[in-house]
Amino acid sequence: GEDVEQSLFLSVREGDSSVINCTYTDSSSTYLYWYKQEPGAGLQLLTYIFSNMDMKQDQRLTVLLNKKDKHLSLRIADTQTGDSAIYFCAEKKGPGGYNKLIFGAGTRLAVHP
Amino acid sequence: DTGVSQDPRHKITKRGQNVTFRCDPISEHNRLYWYRQTLGQGPEFLTYFQNEAQLEKSRLLSDRFSAERPKGSFSTLEIQRTEQGDSAMYLCASSPEGVDTQYFGPGTRLTVL
Numbered sequence: 001g002e003d004v005e006q007s008l009f010l011s012v013r014e015g016d017s018s019v020i021n022c023t024y025t026d027s028s029s030t031y032l033y034w035y036k037q038e039p040g041a042g043l044q045l046l047t048y049i050f051s052n053m054d055m056k057q058d059q060r061l062t063v064l065l066n067k068k069d070k071h072l073s074l075r076i077a078d079t080q081t082g083d084s085a086i087y088f089c090a091e092k093k094g095p096g097g098y099n100k101l102i103f104g105a106g107t108r109l110a111v112h113p
Numbered sequence: 114d115t116g117v118s119q120d121p122r123h124k125i126t127k128r129g130q131n132v133t134f135r136c137d138p139i140s141e142h143n144r145l146y147w148y149r150q151t152l153g154q155g156p157e158f159l160t161y162f163q164n165e166a167q168l169e170k171s172r173l174l175s176d177r178f179s180a181e182r183p184k185g186s187f188s189t190l191e192i193q194r195t196e197q198g199d200s201a202m203y204l205c206a207s208s209p210e211g212v213d214t215q216y217f218g219p220g221t222r223l224t225v226l
Contacts, residue, residue, distance in 0.1 A: 004155070030213070031213045033214070035217075040222075041219055041220075042117075042119075042204055042217040042218050042219040042220045043156070043204065043206075043217040044217070045214055045215070045216060045217075048213070048214060088155050088156075090155070092213060099144065099146075099161070099208065099213060099215065100146075100158045100161065100169065101146075101148075101156070101158065101215060102158070103155030103156050103157070104155050105153065105154050105155050106153075106154075106155050
C-alpha cells in the first residue's frame with residue numbers, strides 16, 4: 001500500500017524481542033492494526049490501537065503509537081519460532097472510508113535458534 | 114462460530130475463462146469486504162458491503178469484476194474473461210456493526226494460465 005510503509009525483513013534469535021516498525025500518512029486514521037499471515041493462510045488479527053492512545057499491551061505484544069510522527073511499532077517479547085510469519089500494519093481510513101483498511105507490504109519475521 | 118470461510122481455496126483457470134468465488138462471513142456480521150493480495154504485497158481493498166448494499170468499490174475493480182451479496186449473508190466475487198494479471202489471493206473479511214475490526218477468511222488463491 002502506498003500510504004503505509006514497513007521494512008521488508010527482520011531476523012531475530014529465539015527468546016529475544018522483535019520490533020517491527022511502520023509509518024503511515026493519513027493523520028485522520030482512527031485505528032491502526034497489526035495482522036499476522038502465515039504461509040498460504042489468511043490474515044490473523046493480532047491487535048489494534050485507537051489513535052488517541054500511545055501504547056497498548058496484550059500479553060507478549062506491545063503496540064506503540066507516535067501520532068506526531070505517524071509511526072507505529074509492534075514489539076513481540078520472548079519471540080518464538082511460531083512467531084515466524086509476515087506481519088502487516090494497516091490503517092483505517094478516516095471518516096467516509098467505510099472501514100477500508102490500507103495495508104503495508106508486510107515485514108517478514110524470521111526467528112532462528 | 115467457525116470464522117469467515119471461503120470457497121474454493123484454490124482455483125486454476127485458463128485465460129479468458131470466468132471464475133466465481135464465495136465468501137461466508139461470520140454470522141451476524143453485516144459488513145463484508147473483498148481484498149486482493151498479490152505476491153509480496155499487502156492486501157488491497159476491492160469492495161465493501163453493508164448488508165446487501167455495495168457501498169464502495171475500488172478503482173481496482175474493473176468492469177470484468179462483479180460482486181454481490183443478495184441476501185446480506187454470503188457474497189460472491191466473479192471475474193469475467195480472466196487475465197494473467199488477475200492471479201492473486203482473494204481475501205474476504207467481515208465485521209459487525211459498530212466494531213472497527215475486520216476478521217479475514219483463508220482466501221482463494223487464483224492462478225490464471
